[in-house]
Amino acid sequence: xxxxxxTFFFLMIVSTQxxxxxxxxxxxxxxxxxxxxxxxRSLPIGILIELEKDWHIYWRNPGDSGMPTSIDFEMPEGVxxxxxxxxxxxxxxxxxxxxxxxxxxxxxxxxLNVPESFISNxxxxxxKIKSLICRDVCIPFNSNVSEEIKLTNAFSAEEExxxxxxxxxxxxxxxxxxIDLSIVPDENNITIVLENLNYDLAKINLIYFLPYExxxxxxxxxxxxxxxxQRIELMIExxxxxxxxxxxxxxxxxxxxxxxxxxQKVYExxxxxxxxx
Amino acid sequence: MNRKFVILFIIxxxxxxxxxxAKLNESAPDFKLTDSNGSEHSLSDFDGxxxxxxxxxxxxxxxxKHYDSKNMQxxxxxxxxxxxxxxxxxxxxxxxQGNFSVEEINKRxxxxxxxxxxYLIDEDGKVGKMYGAKTTPHMxxxxxxxxxxxxxxxxxxxxxxxxxxxxxxNYVSLALDDLLKGSKVSIQSSTPYGCSVKY
Numbered sequence: 001x002x003x004x005x006x007t008f009f010f011l012m013i014v015s016t017q018x019x020x021x022x023x024x025x026x027x028x029x030x031x032x033x034x035x036x037x038x039x040x041r042s043l044p045i046g047i048l049i050e051l052e053k054d055w056h057i058y059w060r061n062p063g064d065s066g067m068p069t070s071i072d073f074e075m076p077e078g079v080x081x082x083x084x085x086x087x088x089x090x091x092x093x094x095x096x097x098x099x100x101x102x103x104x105x106x107x108x109x110x111x112l113n114v115p116e117s118f119i120s121n122x123x124x125x126x127x128k129i130k131s132l133i134c135r136d137v138c139i140p141f142n143s144n145v146s147e148e149i150k151l152t153n154a155f156s157a158e159e160e161x162x163x164x165x166x167x168x169x170x171x172x173x174x175x176x177x178x179i180d181l182s183i184v185p186d187e188n189n190i191t192i193v194l195e196n197l198n199y200d201l202a203k204i205n206l207i208y209f210l211p212y213e214x215x216x217x218x219x220x221x222x223x224x225x226x227x228x229x230q231r232i233e234l235m236i237e238x239x240x241x242x243x244x245x246x247x248x249x250x251x252x253x254x255x256x257x258x259x260x261x262x263x264q265k266v267y268e269x270x271x272x273x274x275x276x277x
Numbered sequence: 278m279n280r281k282f283v284i285l286f287i288i289x290x291x292x293x294x295x296x297x298x299a300k301l302n303e304s305a306p307d308f309k310l311t312d313s314n315g316s317e318h319s320l321s322d323f324d325g326x327x328x329x330x331x332x333x334x335x336x337x338x339x340x341x342k343h344y345d346s347k348n349m350q351x352x353x354x355x356x357x358x359x360x361x362x363x364x365x366x367x368x369x370x371x372x373x374q375g376n377f378s379v380e381e382i383n384k385r386x387x388x389x390x391x392x393x394x395x396y397l398i399d400e401d402g403k404v405g406k407m408y409g410a411k412t413t414p415h416m417x418x419x420x421x422x423x424x425x426x427x428x429x430x431x432x433x434x435x436x437x438x439x440x441x442x443x444x445x446x447n448y449v450s451l452a453l454d455d456l457l458k459g460s461k462v463s464i465q466s467s468t469p470y471g472c473s474v475k476y
Contacts (some may be wrong), residue, residue, distance in 0.1 A: 243467055
């Protein structure tokens with residue numbers, strides 16, 4: 001009997017250690033930024049994912065391999081949540097293949113909308129995270145997390161969390177309505193034509209377009225562009241096995257600058273393809 | 278002088294063959310690879326047959342989804358009975374995930390009860406790059422006339438969950454069924470999903 005118990009406990013410890021080893025590559029939790037319910041019924045909420053060195057997780061479009069990270073939220077009836085805002089991903093390129101994602105620490109922000117009737121309660125928000133994390137190998141990273149949020153009139157988050165939310169917001173794509181943008185299709189590519197930009201175009205190091213939809217364009221950050229006067233032409237090749245013809249192009253346009261800070265400007269674009277040519 | 282020119286010309290032509298990119302509705306590029314039993318196979322050995330190319334890495338969780346569930350083996354067996362030639366190809370470079378000794382390949386294949394015609398070893402990645410293979414699995418179908426008629430994912434559920442298989446749209450089945458009844462393949466490409474090929 002004692003021998004059986006010893007074996008049982010030994011196996012339990014070993015299995016916990018093995019599971020622990022797999023799980024330590026990433027962990028996730030729900031975090032909430034400071035809010036004031038008097039000012040707004042929207043609470044800034046986020047999924048904070050922390051990855052061990054050399055591991056990465058994927059953007060909404062993973063690129064040539066991997067799997068889009070998906071988050072399914074659950075919350076009490078009447079409470080709703082906005083779409084996640086995806087920070088600008090890194091491009092991981094190797095041997096002609098490119099993936100889009102994040103390493104280190106990543107915060108995926110959303111807004112929780114709480115009706116007045118919840119003013120004196122606390123609510124529990126849960127999230128099911130389904131994703132893939134990769135290094136030289138890939139493992140699924142699935143995590144169920146939840147957080148009880150006490151609804152007080154005003155809440156102050158820890159400085160570290162507030163700093164994380166504000167740094168993340170800086171790194172979100174902006175919508176820039178005043179760029180003159182047109183898309184010109186060709187047999188093997190499209191050209192994004194940009195005019196009337198208010199930058200010193202001589203300081204542009206790289207420009208690339210990362211699409212929201214996979215399987216249409218060749219995935220890479222090395223895209224050819226030409227600058228003439230205040231006009232940029234960025235050529236994006238179609239994928240070798242393009243899955244369909246698009247009527248509209250949506251995704252993010254990234255400008256990398258040569259300036260002292262090696263800054264980036266990133267814009268979300270959504271544009272019909274010009275078929276009049 | 279003439280001899281040098283001829284040699285250079287041959288080298289140039291060879292490089293063109295290796296650089297040849299597979300394209301839908303064009304002749305599938307020929308290749309020759311050695312299998313896990315030491316036998317050589319060329320694509321042209323199977324002229325006149327429908328051929329499936331399946332890119333593999335036994336340690337990739339997406340490949341494991343389709344092998345642990347017997348989904349891949351079921352497809353291999355079903356369509357082999359209809360005369361389809363199923364070739365499994367591994368382009369994992371030496372030292373990278375998925376690159377195994379022939380003994381290990383044969384052991385794993387036996388354990389999985391795999392029903393491919395041959396497991397072809399493409400260690401230097403030339404054939405993978407010729408076909409633009411990005412993921413494991415990545416599936417290609419060549420019709421009886423030698424034309425590439427499908428390239429893409431095995432199905433439309435880009436996950437590692439076995440549970441997603443039953444409700445997914447299996448593009449390989451759909452394409453093979455089209456071909457076997459003498460029709461054109463209606464869905465010729467889909468976004469491939471899986472681990473990156475470990476070139």
